[in-house]
Amino acid sequence: MDPKEVLDELRTILVTRLKFDQRRAADMTLETTLPKGVEGSIGLDSLDFIELSIAIEERFGIVMDESQDLTRHFLSFDTLARFITARTEAA
Amino acid sequence: MITEPVAIVAAGAVTPIGADLDAFWSGLVIGTDGISRIERFPVDDLRVRLGGEIKKLKRERQGDCRASQLLFAAADDLRARASLDAPPARVAVVLGTALGGVEEGEKALAHDPSARRAAAALYDGPASALARRLGARGPVMTVSTACASGATALGVAADLLRSDAADLVVTGGYDILCRFVMRGFDALRSLTRDRARPFDRRRSGLLLGEGAALVLMARDRDAGGRRLGRLLGHASASDGAHVAAPDPDGRGLERAIREALAQAEVGVADIDFVSAHGTATPLNDRVEAAVLRRVLDAHAGRIPVNAIKGALGHTMGAAATLEAVMCLLASREGVVPPTVGLEERDPECELDLVATAPRAVRPRVSLSTSLGFGGCNAALVLEGDGR
């Protein structure tokens, strides 16, 4: 999957699972940052990240190792898309 | 602040490690592990299938919801130890619960949408049922401050007595294991796939449990000679931070502890023992340990601390009441139970934790802390009778 396709899937997840507004999600790009506390981010907190992880696991068929610290992959849609692509290719 | 002492006359309980108060206590002291594979409802589709399940009740009652059954069992135990000697209109019931009769809601939606079932599904249903069973015609209240409910209930009960709105209060907390709560905590990824290890450096989450704990409260001057102890102070404070996670700085918990100590007119130097909330999630234990260190300060090194959720699971509404009762029993028996599940202390949790074996110490004044979902922090200051 290329990053744009992954981004589209993530946008859908943001709307259907994380309750973001459609228009807001449409405005998001690969550069959009995710975590709360990061300037200009979409403000996801720990609860959102759990939901997002579960949704990613289900949608992309990958398994995330809970014991690992995956924070750096969830910094932006770009880092997340790369992570997902790498894991789906490895699988 | 002068507040009239309130006596805890007696207690009754039903728990995953013992079907009555005595069995609960000996189970705590010897470090019984109350966690097992859940059998009462399907769990195969869940990531975590373990919990502190009560396998068998002394009396199984047909037609009563499980929450009421646990309450009735605890009430039977309580009434074997103390009688409700007051006019019915002066006997109150105040119960804490996180989930109330929610399992009845599951049944109502699955196969039995009757009015009776729907009414029982309301969270305050079981308190009503208990009041009816006890013949209590005074105030009946259900407190629901999530996992702090069992503490808040005791505080409100004390208020009823001090305000002369009741002469006796049957108070405490309860909650049951059911699919609703197992699915929920599973979805939060709060449950551990290992075991619950409070304050352990390898801890990875909590396990749930069920139970009911009731105490009989009276104004101290009405209690006569015999009591388990006294409730000296209670306080609550909100985090105002997050709907599910605790405030990382624990300022709400700190505020609740200091306020409870002030109400009790007790200083940190007077504290002999702390019963911690200790759910064994990475975050809770870190925050709680930091707050306790901050509050106990120079005394932290000499005040034993334990957490019993490793043995029982997190019994939610029952937890804070069970922990309060444990404080009083520790005073009576001269033993502080170990923290089941704690084997390698997290170096960040710099407390005098009672780990693998019980400790021979007779606390007079105990502090019990609770942190509930949505930022509900509560603290109780208790005094044991020590005999």
Add this chain to the structure above:
Amino acid sequence: MTGTEVAAVGVVTGWGQSVVALPSDAARAAGGRRVIAALRPSLVGERFRRATRECLLGVAAVEALLREASLGREEIRGGETALVYVTAAAYGSANHDFIVAGAADAGAVSVGAGAARTEHSVGGLRKAHAGPVASNTLHFPYTAPSAVPAEVAIEFGLTGPYVILLGGASAMIDGLWQATLLLGRGQCRRALVLAVETFAECEPLWARGRWLLRPPLVESAACALLVPGPRRATYAPASTPSPLEALVRVRAGETLACAPLIALALARASGGAGPLRLTGEWRGRRAGLVWETP
């Protein structure tokens, strides 16, 4: 112990904003409708993206209070404001949705239950949510009764004492009593006493409880501000409804835990001096709180 005073009350109901929107006869105005639903407040801010309708109503009630009291948000922020929350029903819809979603996940949902889910979207209210019934992780914390006061505490920065009671009007009397104690003991400088009641999503279940509640069931959210003041409040059982309790039932309908707060708002609107006599009943118990004349 110091006395207390009710400084202001904010009210939002299915009839509209504040008690001026209440009809003179709720049963007649309902015209056969069992539930008078409150609109989902449209609150600005992505912070509310996950919040349920009942949480938003709680926030709306506090905002209504602030307007009534001409107070800014910064005046209630902090550790000196207590929050007392009472509800009989507001957690019902979140619980209902979570249970139904679980049955669907497990593949156990029958055609009946699936249809029931859409049936419960009264007046299209639930369609305001994007997508299907809420997924588990984000939804579960909102099934707890403590979610409403948690969102209110977060929104307004409230970090003081905290009590949550479950039940109808008598539980609100208990809640108001608790607030007077907290103020009287100096454990706070002001107390917000909040109630939210929603029914729409669970209407069929409430319909079966006809013997428990008389229609119309009117969704509402209300918040009173209590402060230290000259009036002593006496808390005692009541054998009969006070005139205010009867008036609220006639004007507003069945509002459960909100009823005593609506009573307070009506009393303030009519500007009477003299003792304030509040009563409330739930599950056969009637509680009372009387504020004496100062």
